[in-house]
Amino acid sequence: MSKQVDGQIGTVAALVRSTFLVNAVYADSAREYGLTQQQGQLLCVLMAQPYGMSELGAVLRLAKSSLTGLVDRSERNGLVQRKPDPEDSRAVRVALTRQGAKLADEFYTETCRRIEELTSGFAAEERETLAALLGRVVMDNKVPTVFLEPGPTR
Amino acid sequence: MSKQVDGQIGTVAALVRSTFLVNAVYADSAREYGLTQQQGQLLCVLMAQPYGMSELGAVLRLAKSSLTGLVDRSERNGLVQRKPDPEDSRAVRVALTRQGAKLADEFYTETCRRIEELTSGFAAEERETLAALLGRVVMDNKVPTVFLEPGPTR
DNA sequence: GTAACAAAATTCGTGGGACGAACTACTGCC
DNA sequence: GGCAGTAGTTCGTCCCACGAATTTTGTTAC
Secondary structure: OOOOOOOOOOHHHHHHHHHHHHHHHHHHHHHHOOOOHHHHHHHHHHHHOOEEHHHHHHHHOOOHHHHHHHHHHHHHOOOEEEEEOOOOOOOEEEEEOHHHHHHHHHHHHHHHHHHHHOOOOOOHHHHHHHHHHHHHHHHHOOOOOOOOOOOOOO | OOOOOOOOOOHHHHHHHHHHHHHHHHHHHHHHOOOOHHHHHHHHHHHHOOEEHHHHHHHHOOOHHHHHHHHHHHHHOOOEEEEEOOOOOOOEEEEEOHHHHHHHHHHHHHHHHHHHHOOOOOOHHHHHHHHHHHHHHHHHOOOOOOOOOOOOOO
8 A cells, every 4th residue: 555665755754754754953043043943933923924922823733822922932032022912901912023024934944944944955956846845835724824935035 | 135036935935934834734734633633743753763852942942941841741641651761760661652652653654655645746856856955954954853754665 | 919090880960741620810701 | 789701820730851860781992
């Protein structure tokens, strides 16, 4: 059943192991900016726009009580800011502070650089094929935008 | 510089977002077997063979003190076992218990199933291409075997 | 053979992360 | 006005991760 030519890795193992790799790179990068992986992820999500707590929970797949803590710590570190939602006084909008935006940008850029390096041995065409296929995985499974498209340095 | 056709995701974002997805699937699967993601990972690594603590730290990218705790908890739950290394009385070999092996197997199988489903919309050929490319990423970056090849149902 | 060094693990203390259950405050509806 | 539901927080619990310090054992050099 498993279509495995010798020396070649199966799809499942390839996905799991590359996930392990990307995770490690992401965490290392975060660490160098004084962030945990989760805090880095929060910043990256907020780069796109401010979110309410509930929305954020959905995007990051966190229980609301988990999120309160994460936002608390990030706020304490001056990276994000809770602002009252003008339309709903129960709700809150979480946004990057100026300092948070700056750090997010640096972290994001450096992380992109490192992730890109993982395919440094690839030809442009191969990289495109990989992007297309993984892109389909992402789309088919409705993965939220936890990471923006690399900026238009185009 | 970034070769991005409209509507298509870039390589970096595709890698990060699919990583997020696989992580979530892995964690969910673990949870249903009463495991944390880390404990699940430990079991999967030990499916291949027993390891010493230091080796294990290298494979899982954990500081030794982190590992002690993880193995402690897993041992307390009856999943793994520390045995003295016959060749080096400082060292320890961590292995699955019978119960741990059983659970590992179930968790592994179910996780494989779920991960495979992520590409359920793919043609066999596409899946192979993806596996080949991600396999190269894994090889080029020397990712340890944190997940076995799906079993030889041979 | 013993002193000096290196390696394998553990312990301890700290802080982050995740969750469910219970709670508060507000909205929206009838 | 009353009431169900929603947005967030609090609290208690456990897990995870780390560095620094420590213990025990192996190794090397003399």
